[in-house]
Amino acid sequence: TWWIENTTPEEFRPIIKAGVEKWNQAFEPLGFKNAVVVKVQPDDADWDAGDVRYNVLRWTASPSPPFSGYGPSFVNPRTGEILGADIMLEYGGMVGRLWRFDVFTEAGMLEAGMDEEDAQLEAELEARPAREVLAEQMNRCHAGAVMGRNSLLAAAAMRSYKFNDEEHAEFVRQTLHRLVLHEVGHTLGMSHNMHASTMLSPEELKDAAKVAEHGMCNSVMEYPAINFARNPEEQTRFYDDSPGPYDKWVIEYGYSVGLEDDVEEDARLSAILSKSTDPLLQFGNDADDMRSTGRGINPDVNIYDLSSDPVAYAAERCELVNDLLPSIVENFAPGVDSHQEVVRAYYALTGEYATQLRVMTRQIGGVRYNRATPAQLDGAAPYTPVSEADQKAAMQALSTYAFAPNAFDAQADVLAYLQAQRRGFGFFGGGEDPKIHARVAGAQRGALAHLVNPKVLMRILDSGLYGNTYDLAEYMDDLTESIFKADLRTSVNTYRQGLQLMYVEALIAALGEKSRLTGVAQSVVLAQLRRIDRQQRDASSPDGLTRAHRAHVRHLIDVALDR
Numbered sequence: 331t332w333w334i335e336n337t338t339p340e341e342f343r344p345i346i347k348a349g350v351e352k353w354n355q356a357f358e359p360l361g362f363k364n365a366v367v368v369k370v371q372p373d374d375a376d377w378d379a380g381d382v383r384y385n386v387l388r389w390t391a392s393p394s395p396p397f398s399g400y401g402p403s404f405v406n407p408r409t410g411e412i413l414g415a416d417i418m419l420e421y422g423g424m425v426g427r428l429w430r431f432d433v434f435t436e437a438g439m440l441e442a443g444m445d446e447e448d449a450q451l452e453a454e455l456e457a458r459p460a461r462e463v464l465a466e467q468m469n470r471c472h473a474g475a476v477m478g479r480n481s482l483l484a485a486a487a488m489r490s491y492k493f494n495d496e497e498h499a500e501f502v503r504q505t506l507h508r509l510v511l512h513e514v515g516h517t518l519g520m521s522h523n524m525h526a527s528t529m530l531s532p533e534e535l536k537d538a539a540k541v542a543e544h545g546m547c548n549s550v551m552e553y554p555a556i557n558f559a560r561n562p563e564e565q566t567r568f569y570d571d572s573p574g575p576y577d578k579w580v581i582e583y584g585y586s587v588g589l590e591d592d593v594e595e596d597a598r599l600s601a602i603l604s605k606s607t608d609p610l611l612q613f614g615n616d617a618d619d620m621r622s623t624g625r626g627i628n629p630d631v632n633i634y635d636l637s638s639d640p641v642a643y644a645a646e647r648c649e650l651v652n653d654l655l656p657s658i659v660e661n662f663a664p665g666v667d668s669h670q671e672v673v674r675a676y677y678a679l680t681g682e683y684a685t686q687l688r689v690m691t692r693q694i695g696g697v698r699y700n701r702a703t704p705a706q707l708d709g710a711a712p713y714t715p716v717s718e719a720d721q722k723a724a725m726q727a728l729s730t731y732a733f734a735p736n737a738f739d740a741q742a743d744v745l746a747y748l749q750a751q752r753r754g755f756g757f758f759g760g761g762e763d764p765k766i767h768a769r770v771a772g773a774q775r776g777a778l779a780h781l782v783n784p785k786v787l788m789r790i791l792d793s794g795l796y797g798n799t800y801d802l803a804e805y806m807d808d809l810t811e812s813i814f815k816a817d818l819r820t821s822v823n824t825y826r827q828g829l830q831l832m833y834v835e836a837l838i839a840a841l842g843e844k845s846r847l848t849g850v851a852q853s854v855v856l857a858q859l860r861r862i863d864r865q866q867r868d869a870s871s872p873d874g875l876t877r878a879h880r881a882h883v884r885h886l887i888d889v890a891l892d893r
Contacts, residue, residue, distance in 0.1 A: 331367045331368075331369060331385065332350055332366065332367070332368045332369070332385050332386070332387055332417075332514075333368075333369055333370070333371045333379075333384050333385065333386045333387065334346055334347065334368060334369070334370045334371060334386075334387045334389075335371055335379045335386055335387060335388045335389045336370065336371040336372065336373050336375065337379075337389045338370075338387070338389040338419070339389075342506065343370060345502070345503050345506045345507065346368070346387055346419070346506060346510055347368040347370075348507065349506060349507035349508075349509075349510040349511055349571065350366060350368045350387065350510050350511075350514050351366055351367070351368055352507065352511060352571065352572045352573065353365075353366045353511070353514060353515075353518070353573060353581075354366050355572055355573055355578070356573045356577055356578045356581040356582075357581060357585065359578070359582070360581070360582060360585060360586045360587070361587065362585070365585075366514075368387070371386070379416075382404075382413075382414050383414075384414075385414055385415050385416065385517070386416050386417070387416075387417045387419060387510070388416055388417065388418050388419065389419050390418060390419070390420050391420070403415035403416075403516065403517045403519075412517065412518070412519060415516075415517035416517075417510065417513045417514060417517065418513075419509070419510070419513075420474065471512075471513070471516060471522070472553065473509065473512045473513065473553060474509060476553040476633065476634070477505060477508065477509055477556075479634075479681070479682075479685075480555065480556035481505065481556075482674075482677075482678035482681065482682070483556060483558060483651075483678055483679065483682045484501060484556055484558055484568065485678065486654060486658070486674075486675040486678045486679055487558055487650070487654060488501065489661050489662065489675070490654050490657055490658070490661050491562055501568055503571075504567060504568045504569045504571050505568065505569060507569070507571035507572075508550060508569035508570060508571060511550040511570075511571070511572070511573065512550050512551060515549075515550055515551050515573075515577065516551075518581070518584075518585075519584060520549075520551050520577065520580055521551065521615050521616075522551050522552070522553070522615050522616050522619075523548070523549040523551045523552055523576055523612075523613050523614065523615060524552060524553065524614050524615060524616065524618065524619040524621075524631045524632060524633055525548075525552075525612040525613050525614035525618075525628075525630055525631045526547040526548045526549035526550075526551065526552040526554070526574065526576060526612070526613075527546075527547045527552050527554040527555070527632075527635050527636045527637070527640075528612065528630045528635075528637065528638045528640070529544065529545075529546065529547055529548045529574075529609075529610065529612070529638070530546055530637060530638065531637055531638050531639060532637045532638075532639055532642050532643050532646065534637075535557055535566060535636065535637055535643075536559065536564040536566060537566070538566045541566040541567055544574065544575055544610065545567075545570040545572065545574045545575075546566075546567060546569075546570050546636070547570055547574055547636075548574045548575045548576040548577075548610050548611065548612060549573075549574045549575075549576040549577050549613075550570055550572075550573055550574060550577060551576075551577065552633075553633035553634065554569075554633075554634070554635065554636050555634050555635055555636040555643070555647065555686075555689075556568055556569065557569070557636060558650070560646055560647075560649060560650040560653065575608075575610040575611060576610070576611050576612070576613065579602070579605060579611055582602055583599065583602045583603065586602075606702065606706075607702050607706050612630070614628060614630070614631030618631045618699075619631045619632055619633060620632045620692045620696075621633045621634075623776075623779045623780050623783055624779075624780065624783040624784070624785040624786060626692075627696060627697045627699065627789065628696065628697065628698050628699050629692035629693050629696040629698075629716060630698060632689065632692055634685050634686070634688075634689055635689045640689050640690075640692075640693075641689075641690050641693060641720070641723055641724045641727050642723075644686035644687070644689045644690050644727065645686075645690075645727045645730075645731065647682065647683075647686045648683055648686055648687075648731045651679045651680070651682055651683045651740070652683075652740035654675075654679055655676070655679055655680075655740045655741045655744060656740060656741075656743055656744065658672055658675040658676060658679070658744055659672055659743070659744055659747045661675075662674075662675050663747065668749070668751040669747050669748070669749040669750075669751075670750060670751035672744070672747050672748065672749075673748050673749070673750050673751075673764075676741070676744060676748055680741065680769060680773065683731075683773060684772065684773035684776055684777075686731075687728065687731060687732045687773055687774075687776065687777040688776050688777055688780065690724050690727050690728050690731075690732075690777070691724065691728065691777050691780040691781055692780065693716050693720050693721050693723070693724035694716075694721055694724055694725065694780070694781055694786060694790070694805070695716075695721075695786040695787070695789045695790040695793065695798075695805075696715070696716035696721070697713050697714070697715050697716065697789065697793055697798075698713070698714045698715075698716065699712055699713055699714075700712045700713075700714070711796070711797075713793075713796060713797075714797065715793040715796070715797045715798035716798075717799075718798075718799045718800040721800045721805070722800065722808070725805075725808050725809070725812065728777060728781075728812065729812035732773065732774055732777045733774070733812045733813050733826075733829060734812075734816060735816050735817055735823055735825075735826055737825070738770050738773075738825055745764060745766055748764035748766075749762070749764075750762060750764075767824060767825070767828060770825050770828070771825075771828045771829070771832070774825075774828070774829050774832065775832060778829075778832060778833060778836065781809060782809075782833070782836045782837070782840065784840070784845065784846040784847050784851075785846075787802060787840075787847060787851050788846070788847065788848065788851060790802045790805055791848070791850060791851055802851060802854050803854050803857070806854050806855070806857075806858050807858075809833075810833075810858050810861060810862060813826075813829060813830055813833050814830060814862060814865060818865055818868075818869045818870070819869070819870045820870065820872070821872050821873050821875070821876045822875075822876045822879055822880075824875070827875070827876075827879045830879070830883060831879075831882065831883065831886070834859070834862060834883055834886050834887065835886065837855050837858055837859050837862075838859070838886065838887075838890040840852065840855045841855055841856060841859075841890065859887050859890065859891070860887075862883065862887065863883075863884055863887045863888075866880045866883050866884050867884065
């Protein structure tokens with residue numbers, strides 16, 4: 331039995347109750363009726379919400395909360411039995427707490443924070459016992475923060491698409507259902523499943539009947555992108571609002587009634603486990619995912635992605651952002667006292683755009699794993715490099731949405747309106763003018779950091795020995811071409827100038843004393859630097875900015891090669 335804390339707003343109580351009780355769908359096939367029951371704590375209750383005898387869905391409201399929801403539990407250390415749990419729900423998570431200026435003024439956005447978190451983890455592992463640190467990591471959950479980010483995109487899109495009150499209410503219902511389903515899943519003993527979002531194709535996500543059959547993800551324990559359709563007529567669900575096939579399978583294994591005979595019980599459990607190769611039961615947790623630069627190897631195990639073709643889905647999401655950006659002044663400025671709403675919409679949309687660029691990059695050098703037993707694999711290899719076609723599709727998408735001269739043109743008419751609301755001395759020494767180049771550079775840097783990461787480059791080289799046909803030299807040729815070719819005979823705009831310098835500096839660093847590349851990989855990098863130098867020598871420079879830029883690029887290369 332769960333109790334909704336009596337401080338919870340009344341309008342949310344029935345939504346929370348219905349969401350939590352959706353877990354009964356996983357228990358009913360096992361013969362348990364009303365296994366999960368939700369009640370409301372009476373106003374005159376003689377017990378406190380912190381009483382360990384009660385499992386409470388607690389409601390908090392903080393000025394700057396670190397979460398939108400999380401689900402701590404405590405267990406018997408001898409048996410593993412879950413003795414009790416609470417769910418913490420934060421008011422800010424329901425109303426878009428991340429509509430805060432400071433969250434998105436950093437061009438690195440949320441993913442940069444994840445990179446920093448990885449660096450902090452490495453430092454902690456050096457200072458403290460690994461078992462202690464990793465035990466803490468296993469219990470961390472960012473679902474609320476991820477859904478908060480998703481809600482930013484939705485808030486901007488719903489305003490632009492002029493959603494009515496009923497449509498807004500349905501969005502809130504699905505969002506809150508999804509949050510409580512996820513957090514209750516943790517209290518039932520479930521870990522994250524970052525592979526869950528690859529269950530359906532992009533087209534199937536637009537098919538209401540297909541979505542109704544199994545949901546959009548095989549588990550509610552994912553951190554997926556919100557399914558916000560570019561074409562409103564193709565909108566199905568925003569989020570799954572009931573347990574998926576994987577969730578039901580785990581509940582079957584963990585909670586179904588056992589047999590008294592040990593041999594028969596082992597056989598029964600083995601029969602359940604034998605389903606693990608079912609395509610609907612794909613799994614990969616936080617230890618496998620590719621959320622941070624250079625981390626993980628399997629692009630199917632990631633966050634902020636959706637569909638079996640995450641590059642195509644990400645490209646459509648970038649198109650959605652480009653559709654919405656030109657109209658945010660029209661949609662957010664009228665009838666208000668400042669342009670702050672325009673600024674918020676801009677940061678929300680461009681933040682989502684940058685996130686999807688990073689999703690695209692994970693295909694490059696990716697290797698899919700299969701952790702089935704050798705008997706289940708029946709001779710098939712457990713490692714399969716991402717196909718050359720898929721890697722090239724990712725490169726083409728990145729060329730279009732991250733590196734092309736016009737990649738960021740959709741925001742052009744908005745820039746002069748990005749005036750943040752002043753609060754006292756809130757700007758301090760930073761200046762109130764929008765830092766546009768830093769914003770765009772942050773998006774490009776987030777993508778480029780993975781594309782030239784030493785782990786990725788070495789994996790491309792290594793995987794060439796077991797099936798990867800997109801070799802390192804060809805890949806680096808394609809990357810250099812996407813960053814330099816388009817403006818060799820024209821002016822180089824300032825976005826591209828920053829990108830090209832960033833890329834050259836990354837290549838130079840790859841040749842440095844601290845480089846983690848082998849000599850073979852460094853040979854490819856050196857060839858790219860010399861190619862760029864020749865191209866810049868012979869390229870056109872129709873204006874002063876371009877002329878200065880090309881000279882700068884060549885100077886960096888000259889110094890690096892000690893010429």
